Amino acid sequence: MIRRVWPLVAAAVSLGIDAYVLAGVLPQIADSMTTTTAMIGFGVTAFTAAYAVAGPLLSGRLARGGTARALLVALGLFNLGNLVTTLAPGVEVFLASRVVAGVGAGVLTAVATATAAAMVADHERGRAMSLVTFGLSTGTVAGVPVGMLIGQSAGWRWTMALVVLIGVVSMVALALRAKALPRLDAGSGGSAFAVLRSGRTGVGVVAAFLLGVASLGLYTYLLPMAEDRGLGGLGFALVWAWGIGGVTGSALIGRPLDRFGPRPLLVALPALLALSFAVAWLTSSPAAWLVAAAVWGAAGWASVPTLQQALTADRPAQAMPVIAFQMAAMYLGSAVGAALGGALLTAGIRAADLAAWALVPAVLALALTGWIATRAAVRRAPDPAQAEACSVV
Template identity: 70%
Template structure:
């Protein structure tokens, strides 16, 4: 299966690097462009805002004619924006370049995830779609430290050049990929926002925002939290524990997701996230923190494919739109979580208290996940077929498998 979707995974790796690499070179960028770290931080806001708008409202239009063309155009915009960032002479050019890169990333995530699901049989869809968040988490874990190392050696412009290189390689891989890509249901006239009228989809998108706010938002303050708990020398290990947990979680969740279905896994994800927050809030032992941050990273990244499968299970024709809204909500939640953490710290809350606040948010997410579970139809499990006919079959409901009331 990986042979079918590997160009999409490489593209996701480049996006994962770009989404978080600025944090590691932010001071150097501020000095180079003669501005403040806060002004450079606005680049993250510009990227996230463009991502949130472009994914839901442009992906359907671009995919209307050709899936390959849509992917290449999105990657082209993403790479062009990052190249402009690398060459930016002023703050204005830098901020504009982040808008272009964010727009390309938003379209890329939606189209790539829907394409991965459409390339395989029903019984492999969970594994295929989970490979996109696997690429995102791998880019974050492996690419961001490498980008920071490059920044130390040749400056922040070299770091952005590294992001462009990975993006160009993904374009070449996609352009040279043999075989055709499936045509995705799309429309140039509709923005797809009608899916938001479905209570389960709307609730799932809200849950993505909540989990992004709690998980990715709190991650911003992992090192200050560790310092407040006397774990100053453990910062590097904790960052890697979070990242390795995310890579392993997103890499291994595919088979359980196909076997058990998203309905059973939906409440488990925020439950483990809540448990990890409580652990780092209540304990200050290094081993407890390493284990908890690994579970935290795994739960955060696992939530992406689990939610996607729950929301598109009987909305396959709108998969691209649903994924676009879901990922946009997650990134917006991440930005909101970072801003909320900053506001709490400015208001006198100590860093070691932030996990307690995040636990409250995660508890709300758990309650919402239980509600979405009750709204999610039960389906007979899809299994690997002996007969080719089932590759194109769709899951069938039985009378006992009707939605829960």
Template identity: 65%
Template structure:
């Protein structure tokens, strides 16, 4: 049964590459299109904004009818948009293609996660959702460096070709190996009403935003942080430690979600992430930073499916909507965290002090994680006492 989820994992790999790979080749893209790095950087912003908007407004509508059709259409849009990016003759076409790619990615992430959860038995739900996150983390960790290497050697357009190739493979896998994908249940009401009417989900979406600010936002400045603390020569090792941690965390957390329970794991992951920031902030030893980066990557990525399961296990019919808002909040939080880091550095804050700022924000995440876990416990108890017929 779990093998049927793998075409969705491959699709998530292409999403993981595309979300971050352009950041590593911005100067080359700018030179090729005869514009500035700042102008090309707007492509990252356009992708994130379209991801958030499309995921939260279109994902639920896309699942009406055939789930496989929704997956193929969103993945097809994503692939075509990246192909347009690869052959863009100028800035206007480039930015437009990033909007389309972000829209396709936003819908695809939510639908793929909900489809994965619906393709397995209830006791394997956490593992299936974690596999999609495993694809995202693997694409980021392995695909981004490979894409940057391709960009350095033969050009950034071939980097985007890598994203298109992986996306094409996932489309082929869905068509020929995906089989029938069950329809995704649809909870009545608009997407926004599903979020607003549930304090637990609303707090969970806020928590996803804070996780994005701290974990992904701070990661943007890992290299300058290390350099400021005299660990510049360890930068490459730290990036790989964070990445390996992310892959391991997303790969291993699924079984623990199903065995221990996501509502118990969520506060633990938030505290572990807090501890990793404390280690980076206060310990100068390279070994401590390597261990902290490993834990940081593992807990940051593991928190994604854990939070998804906490928010959707008692409301499976709202999975598509909840995941769309959660992932949109996470990516927007990442952008906000990066912007906050830029503002702090511009105001004279040393890069080595950024972990302290992240530590302070992560305290808020710990509090929110405890609240979400407690509310989930009450929701599960209420469901068991008064089961929905």
């Protein structure tokens, strides 16, 4: 399967890196443009806002012209935005370039995930979508350390040049395979918001937002939380435990998702996420924190394809707009979670207690995904002949 979808996975890696790479080099960018770190930080906000708006509104419209065209246009915008970021002479151009990159990223995520699912048999959809999430999580995990490493040795512009390079390689690979890409059902031209009329989809989008607030939002404060617990020396190991957990979870969730369906995982994964927060809140044990960080990363990232499968398995024709709203909600949740964490710290809340506050959206998400589990399509075992004919390459 990986041979069929690897260009989509590579594109997701570049997107994942881009979403977080600036976090490690914000001070360098601010110094080079003679502005404040806070002003450069608005670039992250601009990217996230453009991502959230563009995915639901533009993915279907672009896909009506063909899957390859939609992917190449999205990657083209993404690469163009990052190239302009690399060369930006001042903060105004920098911020505008982040909007362009965010538009491309929002469309790319929705179309790439729906395309991966459409390229395989029904009993392989979970693995196909989880591979795209694997690319996103790998890029996210690598983004900050890679950005800092290259930024410190060669400058932040070379950090962004790496993102452009990966994006261009993905674009060339997709162009070469354009004829093999399936045509997606892009609807008849109605409003992209029509999919939200389904109660299950609406609840799923809210759940994705809450999971983004809890998992990705809290990750912003992992190091301050550890330091407040007297575990500052463990910070590097905790970041990698979270990252390795996320990559492993997204890589391995596909097979159980295809075999058992999303129902049990919709309950188990948010529950594990909440449990990891409880451990971080209630203990200062280094071993417990390392395990909790790994479980946190694994459960948070594995929940992404699980929710996608639950919302689209019985209606693949609506996969693209549903995934667009889900991913937009997740990244918005990440931004809101980071902002709420900062507000709580400003209000005098201890960093160590942020895990307790994150339990609130995590438990709410668990309640919603549990409700979705009662309404998700029942997993049916594939026909043996079909499974043999469509076996993984």
